[in-house]
Every structure is written in C-alpha cells, then in structure tokens.
Amino acid sequence: LHNTSDYRVLLMDEDHDRMYVGTQDYIVSLDLHNINREPLIIHWPVSQQRRDDCVLSGKDQNGECANFICLIQPWNRTHLYVCGTGAYHPICSYVNRGRKAEDYIFHLEPGKVESGKGKCSYDPKLNSVSSLINRELYAGVYIDFMGTDAAIFRTMGPQTAMRTDQYNSRWLNDPEFIHAQLIPDSSERNDDKLYFFFREKASDSGSSAVYSRIGRICLNDDGGHCCLVNKWSTFLKARLICSVPGPDGIETHFDELHVKNPVIYAVFSSSGSVFKGSAVCVYSMTDIRTVFNGPFAHKEGPNYQWMPFTGKIPYPRPGTCPGGTFTPSMRSTKDYPDEVINFMRNHPTMYNSVYPVHKRPLVVRTNVNYEFTTITVDQVDAADGRYEVLFLGTDRGTVQKVIVLPKDEMEREELILEEVEVFKVSQQLYVGSTLGITQVTLHRCDVYGEACADCCLARDPYCAWDGKACSRYSASSKRRSRRQDVRHGNPIRQCRGYNSNANRKTMETEQYGVEGSSTFLECQPKSPQATIKWVLQREGSDRKKEIKSDERILRTDQGLLLRSLQLADGGIYQCTATENNFKHALVRVHLRVLNNETVNLVLTHSGLPMASLQGVGSPGTSRAPNPQYKDLLQLLSQPEMGVINQYCEGYWQRPANIEKQNLNKQQKDKPVREQRKPRNRRNHHTSWPQLPLLANHCQ
The missing domain is CATH 2.130.10.10 (YVTN repeat-like/Quinoprotein amine dehydrogenase)
Structure with missing residues (x-):
C-alpha cells in the first residue's frame, strides 16, 4: 500500500x-x-x-x-x-x-x-x-x-x-504492554486466568531500572464490595528473570521483554549502557504458578526495603478465583472479606521472581549489531523425535532459524540453521514491521545442497535427504533411502554408502594472480557450525601444508585473502569443512601466480606502453599494484593466453565507428562487468590514476 x-x-x-x-x-x-x-x-x-x-x-x-x-x-x-x-x-x-x-x-x-x-x-x-x-x-x-x-x-x-487501581505505582508503574494470553489453571473453568506480559519501571524510589513482569487476573473477577469497586481484586504480578551468571557471581540481566505462548518463550534485551545483547528464556507454567502461590512482597524495616510478608494471610488467599477449585462456595469476588480485598490492594507483587528453565537463557547474543525483537516457535516431528524450532526476528530486518538441542541434563547446544533477510527475498512464517508484510517458507531444504552429508549436517528437522537431494521431511514417507539425524548430525552413520559422493562434488576452479598483488579464494560452508581448514599442495609436490593466518594471509568467514602474492604461493588450495568428525572438501582452487616478466611480455605484445608498468610490485615489494591489472587479470584468467592475441586481432579488424560504439558500451556496462569479474581482489593503499582499458591499446 x-x-x-x-x-x-x-x-x-x-x-x-x-x-x-x-x-x-x-x-x-x-x-x-x-x-x-x-x-x-x-x-x-x-x-x-x-x-x-x-x-x-x-x-x-x-x-x-x-x-x-x-x-x-x-x-x-x-x-x-x-x-x-x-x-x-x-x-x-x-x-x-x-x-x-x-x-x-x-x-x-x-x-x-x-x-x-x-x-x-x-x-x-x-x-x-x-x-x-x-x-x-x-x-x-x-x-x-x-x-x-x-x-x-x-x-x-x-x-x-x-x-487496575488508578495512579497506583504498586500495581502498574509506567508499563509497556507486550502480550496477553489466556492460560487455564485446571479443568475448572472458574480457575481460568488471563496473563499479561509487560515491562515497567522499578517502584523503588530513585531507581531507573526496568523490570520484566508477568501479571494475571481471574476472568470472573467482579471487584470488591466496599473497597476496589469496579477494580481488579485478583490482580497479582511477579518479576521475570532472564540473566547470565558471571564468573564473579554477578548476574547480567536482560530486562526488555518480548514474549511467546506457553511453554513460555520470551525474548529479552539488556537495558544497560555497558553490556548490550539479547537473549531467549523459557519458563514453565509450573514455576510461574509456584511463584504466585509463594510469599507476597512487603516493605518493612528501618530502610523500608522489600521483604517477604510473614504475617497472617487472609482467606481465601488473595489472587484466588471465586468458584474455583479452592473456593467452591464463593460465587463472586464481592463475597470476599474486606481484609482480603485490602490485602490485595497493598500487596499486588510477589516476593519471589520467576527464573527460566535451567536458571539460564536458552539463546544469548552479545557483541553483535542487532537485537532480537520477536519470536515464533514451531514444533516439528522429525525422524528422531519432536523439536522446537525458534524463528527469531531482529531489529535489522532478518529472521534467524534456530534449534536448541540437549547435550546433557544441564547443557544445551544451539544451532543456527539459517538467517533470512525477509524484506529482500506450504507452511509459512509471516513477518510484519513498519515496512510491510512478508511471507517466509519455514523449510528451504534446497539451500543445504544435494549431498547426503550436507543435508544431515544441517540438522534441520524440516529436511531430510531422500536419496537424490535434501527435501521436505514427511513422517509418513516410506522411502528407505531417507536420511535425517537432528540430535547428533552424524553423516558417517546416516549416509553410509553415500559419503563417497561427497568429495566428487568438490568445486574445482582455476585462478590467476599477479606477483605483488592480492587475490581472494572463496569458500563458504553451508553449515554455520562447520570448522574450515585450508591446505596447500605446491607445484610438483605431494605434500600438503595447512595454511594459517599471518601478516600476508587472512582467513575470513568467506574464504582466504592472500596479500602481496609471491611466486611460491602458486599451487592447489583445498578448503575442507569438518563437523561432527566428518570431513569433506568444499573447494579446490589451482592458483597460478604470474611474475612481472610474463606480464611485461603480454603488455608489450598488446602495445601497452611500458611506462604503465610503474607501480607494479616486484618480488619482495609491498607497494600497491596498479588498478590497470584488474582488466589484465580478466584476460589472463582464460584457459589459453592466446585469447589475448585473438581479441586484439578482432579489434584491429573492426571499423572505427563500431570501435567508438563499443567503447561507449564498455563504459556504460562497466558496473555490470565489475560484478562478473573473477575474485582477484587487492588492497589499494595508494591512489593511482585511472588507465584506459587494455582493449584500447590493441592498436
């Protein structure tokens, strides 16, 4: 619209x-x-x-x-x-x-x-x-x-x-409402309660802290008879804790609440200026009800501080619904004694807080340039059990698809299955923001590739290998070749007999580099959990040497950057991914490094003035190369260098008007060509004058 x-x-x-x-x-x-x-x-x-x-x-x-x-x-x-x-x-x-x-x-x-x-x-x-x-x-x-x-x-x-009671900060103190959800307490409908999730300022004087809260009311609340007339007489609230325990015993709290239904998954972000991050915590309704059945918060003592109320609690217990399991004889909150209503008005907060399952967050993100803002949880039946898949929306317009698997009774393993830029690109996820609405497919099994090992290592409960490709998993499928292992992701066991095909699909490429320049070898694993290892096999040698980062070599998540190329850098580079003890080669690149004599020969043959060679790094120099070589490398990356001669001969035979038209077209299409060039990248430390294209010197 x-x-x-x-x-x-x-x-x-x-x-x-x-x-x-x-x-x-x-x-x-x-x-x-x-x-x-x-x-x-x-x-x-x-x-x-x-x-x-x-x-x-x-x-x-x-x-x-x-x-x-x-x-x-x-x-x-x-x-x-x-x-x-x-x-x-x-x-x-x-x-x-x-x-x-x-x-x-x-x-x-x-x-x-x-x-x-x-x-x-x-x-x-x-x-x-x-x-x-x-x-x-x-x-x-x-x-x-x-x-x-x-x-x-x-x-x-x-x-x-x-x-709720008007202008009473004990009840609500500048709240920001997040969600409301009906959650039955028992089979007795009179016990039904509506839970509100919100965050509010701490009621302590002088405190700027923000607390995440869960509050509840009985659906059949009619208010009090003399006190709290037309006001909730069953309203109670408790604090939701989502924190990371530190080594010194100090807990870092995430207090900015966003929520999803029970089992209750909630997204939090930190409100401090020193520590920034976001987290997902999970709460059980059993723990929540235990807190609401626990002690009430009460201010007393010389410092007027919060303490658990130790006096007599009136009957029926404040917050109990009329006509329910514990008060079958009372049909309305107007039948409650005045002492119950007065106690409710002055003690709406529980002393104990609600802690997440296992006392720690399920997912934590720190030192990243985004925060979680919302969450949707889907239960998926896989071959080895039922799993909860979390779809986490971020403030940068992406959705992360995450699964958390149990390692043991206390530890959990988090796997990021996929991250989708929802506003750039049949069960569906619907995402709304100030920009618009978008529709995201929950299962995109084709992104994991066609190999059995890649599909198994993805550990996506929506997907399984069907004998030919990674496809949507169906519990009713009778295909014997279907392979899936969400809990362990073990392709050695699941893909027995199919693993021999894994290395056959290794992508093999050939790249050229110029001595003294830089080049980039690309290798991106399909699984975020994979560990990448680069090895080099030099020309004429059978030995393979592992490549590690140094002052010339930089390993990135996308590949390997080689700076100030040397002739000795030539050889076969292999990128290998390792995950769950399973290794397979992803990319094999044959890198050929050209020395200056070869470059001079090509340029001389093409008629390019030798003066343009100034600034090209010779062996051992660190000076940045001339930008002219990006066009040269595009030609040199052809299988045969004779292509250059064919190109120039064809150029000489063209009429002058066609030459002029093509020159204009080259300048117009330059941005398109830039995107299609091979991945020979370099760092320009010095600003060099822009030279004409090599084609203009085939004269």
Missing part, C-alpha cells in the same frame, strides 16, 4: 485462509497461501475535522494524526472487532468478513462506530495488547490523552467493567 506504514497488527484466520493486517488508515485481508495475491482492503481514515483538531493539539500530522489500527479480534464466525487510534480519539467498529472464504466479503459495518476508550491507546507509539474472550474485551492500554494513565481494562460483555 502506498502512503501507509506500521504493518504490525496481525491476525491469522485459518478458517477463512486469510490474514488480517492493521496499518495506518487501512485494514487489509491477505491470502494465507500467497500474500502477494490481490488483497481485500478497507480504507478507514479519520475525518478532516478530526485530523485538524489533532494537529491543533500539537501532534504530528503524519506520524500521529491518523487512524493507526491497534486491535483486530475475531467477534464471531462472520465479523471482526477492530479499533484504531482515531487521531488521538480512539474508535472501534465491526468488519464483515463473510461466512466462507469464497465469499470475498470485507467491509466495515455502516453506522456501528463506537468509542475505543479503554480498548486502544491514544498515542500510536504506545503499545496496546488485547484478548477478546466470550465477547468481553480485556486490554492493556493507556486511557488518557497525555499517556500517563495505564491500566488493564475489561469492557463490553455482561460483566462489570473493570480496571
């Missing part, structure tokens, strides 16, 4: 095979199977009068004074309930989506626009979360124009409208 942004509100509708997207002034219905098909679009802007009033109040005309969609929830089989910021005047309405996918109905119901206060924040930069349960809307929003009154609301439906 043109003239719109903020593609962040997504709702999946598998019954209609549609995905609904909320953005600035638009609601879009996309085909789940192919989001590039013609979408169904609703244009829902605010009136010009409302926009003008918003601008007069001091808000930005483009970034704030529009209708930013903040809520899309299923209302019934045929309708959606939608809300938008309404240019700092929240509004809600109903969308008719039809009864069946074939209906292609998608429009706002006329005359059904209503207030969105308590359902959507005024400011589009303040995140809102919501959950529509039994036609009752639960939402974490900011309710006022200034963005100072944050609350968890219940609106609509037959029950009493409810909210």
Whole structure:
C-alpha cells in the first residue's frame, strides 16, 4: 500500500485462509497461501475535522494524526472487532468478513462506530495488547490523552467493567504492554486466568531500572464490595528473570521483554549502557504458578526495603478465583472479606521472581549489531523425535532459524540453521514491521545442497535427504533411502554408502594472480557450525601444508585473502569443512601466480606502453599494484593466453565507428562487468590514476 506504514497488527484466520493486517488508515485481508495475491482492503481514515483538531493539539500530522489500527479480534464466525487510534480519539467498529472464504466479503459495518476508550491507546507509539474472550474485551492500554494513565481494562460483555487501581505505582508503574494470553489453571473453568506480559519501571524510589513482569487476573473477577469497586481484586504480578551468571557471581540481566505462548518463550534485551545483547528464556507454567502461590512482597524495616510478608494471610488467599477449585462456595469476588480485598490492594507483587528453565537463557547474543525483537516457535516431528524450532526476528530486518538441542541434563547446544533477510527475498512464517508484510517458507531444504552429508549436517528437522537431494521431511514417507539425524548430525552413520559422493562434488576452479598483488579464494560452508581448514599442495609436490593466518594471509568467514602474492604461493588450495568428525572438501582452487616478466611480455605484445608498468610490485615489494591489472587479470584468467592475441586481432579488424560504439558500451556496462569479474581482489593503499582499458591499446 502506498502512503501507509506500521504493518504490525496481525491476525491469522485459518478458517477463512486469510490474514488480517492493521496499518495506518487501512485494514487489509491477505491470502494465507500467497500474500502477494490481490488483497481485500478497507480504507478507514479519520475525518478532516478530526485530523485538524489533532494537529491543533500539537501532534504530528503524519506520524500521529491518523487512524493507526491497534486491535483486530475475531467477534464471531462472520465479523471482526477492530479499533484504531482515531487521531488521538480512539474508535472501534465491526468488519464483515463473510461466512466462507469464497465469499470475498470485507467491509466495515455502516453506522456501528463506537468509542475505543479503554480498548486502544491514544498515542500510536504506545503499545496496546488485547484478548477478546466470550465477547468481553480485556486490554492493556493507556486511557488518557497525555499517556500517563495505564491500566488493564475489561469492557463490553455482561460483566462489570473493570480496571487496575488508578495512579497506583504498586500495581502498574509506567508499563509497556507486550502480550496477553489466556492460560487455564485446571479443568475448572472458574480457575481460568488471563496473563499479561509487560515491562515497567522499578517502584523503588530513585531507581531507573526496568523490570520484566508477568501479571494475571481471574476472568470472573467482579471487584470488591466496599473497597476496589469496579477494580481488579485478583490482580497479582511477579518479576521475570532472564540473566547470565558471571564468573564473579554477578548476574547480567536482560530486562526488555518480548514474549511467546506457553511453554513460555520470551525474548529479552539488556537495558544497560555497558553490556548490550539479547537473549531467549523459557519458563514453565509450573514455576510461574509456584511463584504466585509463594510469599507476597512487603516493605518493612528501618530502610523500608522489600521483604517477604510473614504475617497472617487472609482467606481465601488473595489472587484466588471465586468458584474455583479452592473456593467452591464463593460465587463472586464481592463475597470476599474486606481484609482480603485490602490485602490485595497493598500487596499486588510477589516476593519471589520467576527464573527460566535451567536458571539460564536458552539463546544469548552479545557483541553483535542487532537485537532480537520477536519470536515464533514451531514444533516439528522429525525422524528422531519432536523439536522446537525458534524463528527469531531482529531489529535489522532478518529472521534467524534456530534449534536448541540437549547435550546433557544441564547443557544445551544451539544451532543456527539459517538467517533470512525477509524484506529482500506450504507452511509459512509471516513477518510484519513498519515496512510491510512478508511471507517466509519455514523449510528451504534446497539451500543445504544435494549431498547426503550436507543435508544431515544441517540438522534441520524440516529436511531430510531422500536419496537424490535434501527435501521436505514427511513422517509418513516410506522411502528407505531417507536420511535425517537432528540430535547428533552424524553423516558417517546416516549416509553410509553415500559419503563417497561427497568429495566428487568438490568445486574445482582455476585462478590467476599477479606477483605483488592480492587475490581472494572463496569458500563458504553451508553449515554455520562447520570448522574450515585450508591446505596447500605446491607445484610438483605431494605434500600438503595447512595454511594459517599471518601478516600476508587472512582467513575470513568467506574464504582466504592472500596479500602481496609471491611466486611460491602458486599451487592447489583445498578448503575442507569438518563437523561432527566428518570431513569433506568444499573447494579446490589451482592458483597460478604470474611474475612481472610474463606480464611485461603480454603488455608489450598488446602495445601497452611500458611506462604503465610503474607501480607494479616486484618480488619482495609491498607497494600497491596498479588498478590497470584488474582488466589484465580478466584476460589472463582464460584457459589459453592466446585469447589475448585473438581479441586484439578482432579489434584491429573492426571499423572505427563500431570501435567508438563499443567503447561507449564498455563504459556504460562497466558496473555490470565489475560484478562478473573473477575474485582477484587487492588492497589499494595508494591512489593511482585511472588507465584506459587494455582493449584500447590493441592498436
């Protein structure tokens, strides 16, 4: 869509095979199977009068004074309930989506626009979360124009409208809402609780720390009788810990929370100025419930510090749902004694924190130029069990596909299967951002190659080798040649009888370099976990010597950079990947290093003035080569040097007008040729004048 942004509100509708997207002034219905098909679009802007009033109040005309969609929830089989910021005047309405996918109905119901206060924040930069349960809307929003009154609301439906205690920092202290999720506690529906995930400022005076929180309320909460009237009487919250223990016992905490459903996977980032990074932590609902059933936080003592409450806890226990497993005789929170309600009001926080499984993060990233921002987890059935695959969105527009495997009871092994630049490039992953919506296939088995070993080493539970190529794994497949080993990734055992083909597919190339210049030998393994080793077999020798980095040789993730080439550098370079004790050659490059005499001979034959040879490094010199040689090397990389003579002879026979046309074409197509040149790269330490192409000297 043109003239719109903020593609962040997504709702999946598998019954209609549609995905609904909320953005600035638009609601879009996309085909789940192919989001590039013609979408169904609703244009829902605010009136010009409302926009003008918003601008007069001091808000930005483009970034704030529009209708930013903040809520899309299923209302019934045929309708959606939608809300938008309404240019700092929240509004809600109903969308008719039809009864069946074939209906292609998608429009706002006329005359059904209503207030969105308590359902959507005024400011589009303040995140809102919501959950529509039994036609009752639960939402974490900011309710006022200034963005100072944050609350968890219940609106609509037959029950009493409810909210958190207003301007009470013990309950909510400048929160940023992340997610809301209904999680049943037991088979008794009266025990059902709605969990809110948010981050907020620490309530300690003078502290600038931000804490990640998990809060909960009972769905059948009606508030108190005399105290906390129309306010939650079962609201409790606890801190979520995601930290890395250091060698000195000090823990580094990740406190910026992003979340996914139970088993609860949450993405965190660090908030400090010294340590920057992000992490994924996993929490069990058993641990969460244990914390909510534990001691309450209470301030006491000479320093008025947080302590566990050791006094008498009233009955029923604060936070217990009425009519549930432990309170079958109480039908409403209005039946609770006043001491329970008063205790709840003053003690909404639990003393203990919730720690992740194994007391440490599942995935950690530090010293990288990105942070995790969101997470989706998919459970995949593979040949050797069920695995959770994590799709981690980053703030640089990529999605990392990660699997974490158990090594033993305490240790885990993290494998990055793939990283996709989602905005550059049939189960699908849908990614929304301020830029747009993109669709990513969960399994891209072809990127692992055709060899059995490469497919097995990938350890991707979506993929298996089928006897010919790496393809989508299907548990129902009867093919005896299918090979997959996610847990161990052992191609020696899995690909027995097929490994002999691994080295047959080694890519063999020939490259030329000029003495004193630089060249790059490319080798990129398909697996990020592979260890690369380079060996050199010199001309006329059977011995192979391992290559290590020094002042002339630089090993990179993409290959080998050789600087200030010497004649002795010529030979056969082999790049070998090792993973799980399995070795196979990836690339074999025959490097031929030309000395200056050979270069002079070629240039003399072509008519190029010898003066242009100045600056070419002779053996043992470190002076940078002339840029002219990049064109020379392109010609020398041909199998026979006689190609140069053929080229020049053809050039001499062409008419002058054709020569002029081709010269213009060469200059026009130069950027294209630059991309197609062989990988002979060099470092230009000195700025040299640009010389004409070799073709211009075939005269």
